Amino acid sequence: LAKTTQPISMDSYEGQEVNITCSHNNIATNDYITWYQQFPSQGPRFIIQGYKTKVTNEVASLFIPADRKSSTLSLPRVSLSDTAVYYCLVGDSTGGFKTIFGAGTRLFVKA
Amino acid sequence: DTEVTQTPKHLVMGMTNKKSLKCEQHMGHRAMYWYKQKAKKPPELMFVYSYEKLSINESVPSRFSPECPNSSLLNLHLHALQPEDSALYLCASSQESGGDQETQYFGPGTRLLVL
Secondary structure, rough: OOOOOOOOOEEEEEOOOOEEEOOOOOOOOOEEEEEEOOOOOOOEEEEEEEEEEEEOOOEEEEEOOOOOOEEEEEEOOOOHHHHHHEEEEEEEOOOOOOOOOOOOOOEEEEE | OOEEEEEEOOEEEOOEEEHHHHHHEEEOOEEEEEEOOOOOOEEEEEEEEOOOOOEOOOOOOOOOOEEEEEEEEEEEEEEOOOHOOOOEEEEEEOOOOOOOOOOOOEOOOOEEEOO
């Protein structure tokens, strides 16, 4: 399984763009990259998923370079409510249902 | 309806008790999961059911016993737990055949305290 490495924590201010980078050097050819958000005492919530290049939805953008050994979650104009833990996951291309969460990045947005 | 519900929200039990956690989804998903999450740690996969059959057991102690009575329900039976089993237990579901690209929908969790 590809292991992921993320910064332990990040601070930001309201209205700023936040970029969280995840390293996954051993990503396999068929693996997708998925990001989840988790608030305290709640279950994780899907944010975005991608395979290569750039993916954008109403919440975030995901940038994946050509070698796919890293990815960057971009949150535009964060607000206080974006304070949460963000997890980067790389799938198990051998198939099945295994989901291995990395340590996650604690984002703290200040006023 | 994109909701996964879990009951109870909180549970306190002694080490000799038997209790059950329940999870329900009505999205027609055929894969369901149990995770354990300790404070300030990521969720850890415990069990996966696919089409009501246990497909993954991540070497979980036998004091945790999962059950999938039908495609919408998932139970976790607890017996003779230890204080170190205190954690947030999360249930999730995904659409069909699994695979890393499937989005998992998580419930709010059951916070368990073992005394």
